[in-house]
Amino acid sequence: MHLSMALLLSALLFGVGVYGVLARRNAIALLMAVELMLNAANLDLVAFDAWFKDTMHAGQVFALFVVVVAAAEVGVGLAIVLAVFRLRETVAVDELRQLADVDPPVRADT
Amino acid sequence: MTLADVVFGLLGVVCLAAAILVVTSRHVIHAALWLVVCFGALAGCYLVLTAELVAWVQVLIYIGAVVVLMLFGAMLTRAPVGAVQQLDSGNRPVAAVAGLATAGVLGTLVVAAFRGAYVDIHHTAIGDGKVIGTSLFRFFVLPFEVASVLLLAALVGAIVLTKREA
Amino acid sequence: MTHLAWLLPALPAFAAVVGLFLGTRTAGGPAVPAIAGTAGAFVVSLLVLASAEGSPATLHESVVTWTPIGGRTLNVGTRVDGLVAVVAVMVCVVALLVQVYSTAYMAGDPRYSTYAAEVSLFTAAMLLVVVASNLFELLIGWELMGLCSYLLIGHYWQTEGARAAAVKAFVTTRFGDAAFVIGIIVLGVHAGSFDLDRVLAAPAITRRYADYLPPVHDHVALIAALLLLGGVVGKSAQFPLHVWLPDAMAGPTPISALIHAATMVAAGIFVVARLYPVFVAAPASLTVLGIIACITMLGAALFALAEDDLKRVLAWSTVSQLAYMAAGLAVRGWTAGVYHLLTHAAFKALLFLAAGSVLRTVGTNLMSQMGGLRRAMPVTTVTAIVGAATLAGLPPFAGAVSKDGILDAAHERGGGLGTTVYVAGLITVAVTSAYVTRFVLRTFFGEYRGASGEARPRLHESPLVMTMPLVLLAAASVVLGEPLVAHNWHIARWLNAPIGTAALHVGAGGVALSTAIVVLAAGTVYALWRRDPAADPAAVLGRARGPLAAGFGIDALYDRILVRPLQGLADAVLRVDDSGLDAAAEGSGATASGLGGALRRLQNGNIQAYASGLVIAVIALVVGVSLAVAR
Numbered sequence: 019m020h021l022s023m024a025l026l027l028s029a030l031l032f033g034v035g036v037y038g039v040l041a042r043r044n045a046i047a048l049l050m051a052v053e054l055m056l057n058a059a060n061l062d063l064v065a066f067d068a069w070f071k072d073t074m075h076a077g078q079v080f081a082l083f084v085v086v087v088a089a090a091e092v093g094v095g096l097a098i099v100l101a102v103f104r105l106r107e108t109v110a111v112d113e114l115r116q117l118a119d120v121d122p123p124v125r126a127d128t
Numbered sequence: 129m130t131l132a133d134v135v136f137g138l139l140g141v142v143c144l145a146a147a148i149l150v151v152t153s154r155h156v157i158h159a160a161l162w163l164v165v166c167f168g169a170l171a172g173c174y175l176v177l178t179a180e181l182v183a184w185v186q187v188l189i190y191i192g193a194v195v196v197l198m199l200f201g202a203m204l205t206r207a208p209v210g211a212v213q214q215l216d217s218g219n220r221p222v223a224a225v226a227g228l229a230t231a232g233v234l235g236t237l238v239v240a241a242f243r244g245a246y247v248d249i250h251h252t253a254i255g256d257g258k259v260i261g262t263s264l265f266r267f268f269v270l271p272f273e274v275a276s277v278l279l280l281a282a283l284v285g286a287i288v289l290t291k292r293e294a
Numbered sequence: 295m296t297h298l299a300w301l302l303p304a305l306p307a308f309a310a311v312v313g314l315f316l317g318t319r320t321a322g323g324p325a326v327p328a329i330a331g332t333a334g335a336f337v338v339s340l341l342v343l344a345s346a347e348g349s350p351a352t353l354h355e356s357v358v359t360w361t362p363i364g365g366r367t368l369n370v371g372t373r374v375d376g377l378v379a380v381v382a383v384m385v386c387v388v389a390l391l392v393q394v395y396s397t398a399y400m401a402g403d404p405r406y407s408t409y410a411a412e413v414s415l416f417t418a419a420m421l422l423v424v425v426a427s428n429l430f431e432l433l434i435g436w437e438l439m440g441l442c443s444y445l446l447i448g449h450y451w452q453t454e455g456a457r458a459a460a461v462k463a464f465v466t467t468r469f470g471d472a473a474f475v476i477g478i479i480v481l482g483v484h485a486g487s488f489d490l491d492r493v494l495a496a497p498a499i500t501r502r503y504a505d506y507l508p509p510v511h512d513h514v515a516l517i518a519a520l521l522l523l524g525g526v527v528g529k530s531a532q533f534p535l536h537v538w539l540p541d542a543m544a545g546p547t548p549i550s551a552l553i554h555a556a557t558m559v560a561a562g563i564f565v566v567a568r569l570y571p572v573f574v575a576a577p578a579s580l581t582v583l584g585i586i587a588c589i590t591m592l593g594a595a596l597f598a599l600a601e602d603d604l605k606r607v608l609a610w611s612t613v614s615q616l617a618y619m620a621a622g623l624a625v626r627g628w629t630a631g632v633y634h635l636l637t638h639a640a641f642k643a644l645l646f647l648a649a650g651s652v653l654r655t656v657g658t659n660l661m662s663q664m665g666g667l668r669r670a671m672p673v674t675t676v677t678a679i680v681g682a683a684t685l686a687g688l689p690p691f692a693g694a695v696s697k698d699g700i701l702d703a704a705h706e707r708g709g710g711l712g713t714t715v716y717v718a719g720l721i722t723v724a725v726t727s728a729y730v731t732r733f734v735l736r737t738f739f740g741e742y743r744g745a746s747g748e749a750r751p752r753l754h755e756s757p758l759v760m761t762m763p764l765v766l767l768a769a770a771s772v773v774l775g776e777p778l779v780a781h782n783w784h785i786a787r788w789l790n791a792p793i794g795t796a797a798l799h800v801g802a803g804g805v806a807l808s809t810a811i812v813v814l815a816a817g818t819v820y821a822l823w824r825r826d827p828a829a830d831p832a833a834v835l836g837r838a839r840g841p842l843a844a845g846f847g848i849d850a851l852y853d854r855i856l857v858r859p860l861q862g863l864a865d866a867v868l869r870v871d872d873s874g875l876d877a878a879a880e881g882s883g884a885t886a887s888g889l890g891g892a893l894r895r896l897q898n899g900n901i902q903a904y905a906s907g908l909v910i911a912v913i914a915l916v917v918g919v920s921l922a923v924a925r
Contacts, residue, residue: 019130019132019133019136019176019246019247019249020133020245020246020247021242021245021246021247022238022239022242022243022245023133023136023137023140024136024140024173024177024247025238025239025242026235026238026239027140027143027144027173028234028238029231029234029235029237029238030144030231030235031143031144031147032230032231032234033227033228033230033231033232033234033235034144034147034148034150034151034227034231035147035151036223036226036227036230036231036909037151037223037224037226037227037228038150038151038223038227039223039902039905040219040222040223040226040227040902040905040906040909041151041217041219041220041223041224041227041902042151042217043217044156045205046156046160046198046201046202046205047150047151047156047159049198049201050150050151050159050160050163050198051150051151053163053190053194054147054150054151054163054166057166057167057170057190060170060182060186061170061173061174064174064177064179064182065177065247067177067179067255068177068178068179068247068249068252069245069246069247071248071251071252071253073253074263074267075253075255075259075260075263076263076267076268078179078181078182078255078260079260079263079264079267079268079271081179081182082181082182082185082260082264083268083271083275085182085185085186085189085190086189086275086278086279087275087278088190088194089189089193089194089279089282090278090279090281090282091282092194092197092198093197093282093283093286094282094285094286094289096197096198096200096201096286097285097286097287097289097290098289099201099205100201100204100205100289100290101289101290103204103205103206104292109205110217111217111900111901111902112217112218112219112900112902114899114901115898115899115900116899117897117899117901118897118898118899118900119894119897217900217902219900219902219903219906222903222906222910223902223906225910226906226909226910226913229909229910229913230909230913233913233916233917
């Protein structure tokens with residue numbers, strides 16, 4: 019089969035994932051989009067592995083590792099989301115703005 | 129245009145459509161379920177590419193664990209069950225531009241680079257359990273161990289992060 | 295001994311520096327260095343007089359060459375002749391008496407040490423003007439006097455009146471000084487040097503005594519003389535720059551005695567006398583001076599008649615008497631004019647110090663609140679009456695000699711100017727006698743009209759330290775009248791009068807006429823006073839009194855045409871500075887903050903915004919690089 023089909027699918031999946039990361043408000047939905055991006059990378063790895071006829075199957079092995087890492091990342095990421103939810107009662111990422119640059123609050127005694 | 133091409137194409141379309149639905153759905157739970165469809169289609173793609181172990185690992189871990197984890201997370205954070213108007217942030221236009229640009233650049237790149245490349249699926253070593261396992265434990269033992277340590281660290285981290293003050 | 299003349303400005307200046315820094319720490323207080331310095335200068339002046347007197351028209355120059363900036367050298371030194379020596383003695387005497395008087399008058403003043411130091415500095419400046427051998431030294435002393443005058447008038451700077459008066463004095467004399475400086479430069483450039491000898495020997499000045507000269511020199515003397523007159527008019531408070539002197543009475547009374555009676559205001563007249571050849575070389579300038587003098591002497595005398603404030607009466611009187619001196623110089627009565635300068639120093643200082651004695655006791659300046667003080671303050675009364683008689687010009691007091699000398703010189707000169715001065719002078723004699731009589735009667739005779747009961751001040755004579763100078767000055771007023779009898783021609787010799795000027799001559803007829811006028815005017819005022827001792831004899835002026843008391847509104851006129859536009863201009867400049875320049879400076883700061891604020895919106899805390907920026911930037915870079923590489 020044509021390699022470019024797999025690669026094209028991967029590229030499109032990645033673009034969709036990027037859109038999801040930048041557009042979604044709910045933190046869980048955002049994590050889902052991140053998973054899409056990781057899967058796109060996985061597809062690339064496997065496709066190239068098949069094309070190279072690699073006997074060591076490095077591509078597929080690394081795809082497995084990517085799955086492991088993705089799972090770990092989802093676990094920790096959800097733990098963070100839970101912690102944030104406990105603190106702020108919300109998981110909307112655009113309401114979490116403490117990194118913003120604001121004037122320091124005026125002290126009452128000045 | 130072989131049978132492999134056709135099957136792969138159909139699966140790819142399904143995958144892509146599901147992915148788009150994941151990022152545009154207004155229900156969080158629906159998005160998670162569309163993600164299941166997407167992962168499933170991807171597993172099918174892997175099968176076409178003769179990567180059997182990866183495909184079943186995909187189903188097992190991604191669909192079986194990751195999506196379930198996300199559903200748990202959604203429920204624990206009181207994700208709205210019904211449709212939510214504001215599931216998309218105000219960043220949508222910029223995100224669309226960024227996504228389209230990324231897809232466009234990457235797609236152009238790969239198509240331009242690998243236009244005539246052809247995967248001969250009949251003459252590759254099928255990536256079944258025995259082959260991948262041998263390769264894994266023969267050539268990639270160290271990354272394997274490191275990955276297990278990583279998992280341990282993630283486990284511990286997740287527990288610590290969500291521990292309530294006693 | 296004339297080589298000691300440099301000590302004359304040096305000693306008081308040194309005393310000023312010492313007094314300023316160590317005044318409060320000297321045993322005996324700040325008066326010690328001040329009086330010591332002035333007394334030392336007095337002794338030196340006597341020595342200088344002793345050696346300069348008797349040798350007609352000799353001058354002694356001690357020269358030190360000084361090259362301040364590359365180019366011209368300046369010869370710094372002293373030029374002593376009879377005029378210089380006599381005036382120096384006069385200055386030292388008055389300064390010394392004022393310093394002694396001030397120890398009692400200013401006792402308890404928290405800034406006495408500064409005051410004493412400033413008076414010493416002023417004495418040094420005046421003596422510098424007197425002994426200067428070149429015009430720049432004279433100018434330095436001139437400006438220093440102006441500074442000291444400002445500082446001393448503003449001594450009570452916590453009051454609005456003193457502050458305003460100090461500024462007014464300074465700015466008004468500044469107008470004149472601007473012309474004065476240009477005049478000096480004209481003279482110096484023409485003569486090629488600023489030394490007095492060279493200046494007075496320059497072709498444009500001496501042409502009356504030499505032969506034909508190219509026409510270009512014709513106008514230098516006139517221009518220089520008119521410009522110098524600007525400074526004279528300012529410093530000596532003549533019309534139209536007379537407005538500062540009555541307001542300067544806001545300063546302490548000893549200052550009024552020293553600066554605004556005897557010395558600083560006389561400096562203008564002194565300069566005219568010193569540089570007389572310049573004025574003689576341009577007779578038009580003397581005519582101008584004469585006309586100004588006539589206007590001033592009559593106007594000021596009338597203003598004095600209408601004033602209620604005791605010190606202001608004396609201030610207007612000073613203006614009028616200075617005009618007398620100026621008029622004397624204008625009609626070539628050089629010796630008479632200078633002699634009047636000397637006698638005026640004596641009697642006006644006397645009158646001011648007596649006024650200070652009265653003020654200190656009574657606590658108010660207004661004559662309507664005084665009266666009947668002759669019983670409580672006998673010494674002050676007697677000396678004040680002597681001073682008043684001298685001012686009015688009664689023989690045998692000194693005022694008669696100098697005043698009649700001027701009138702005589704005017705009469706002798708004849709012509710338009712001489713007759714005008716003579717007539718104006720006679721009328722002023724009458725008015726002077728009137729206001730002086732009014733002053734004496736209102737202050738010392740009749741019944742006390744001030745506060746009664748608990749608020750009534752304790753009327754007592756002033757301490758010896760204050761009355762002694764009064765007595766000494768009264769004695770001087772008598773002694774200086776001596777020449778009337780036999781020695782008038784000595785004065786001209788002493789003073790080294792320039793050639794071509796009238797000698798001090800007083801005819802019996804002139805004396806009789808002016809004495810008659812004086813007695814008549816005084817008698818009229820006395821009769822008016824007798825009718826109602828408590829009322830003001832000036833009330834007979836009726837409706838004329840208002841404008842006279844307001845100085846014919848000249849002050850108000852100046853305020854409208856000069857002060858307000860200048861203040862408006864100053865306000866406009868201030869506004870431009872505030873809203874324009876300051877705003878530009880602050881605006882640049884605000885702009886920087888604004889730009890920073892605008893940039894800060896990138897950091898809005900929204901991680902999706904950060905991530906979007908990141909992704910788009912990376913894509914752009916990739917596209918850009920690949921396009922660039924592909925070229």
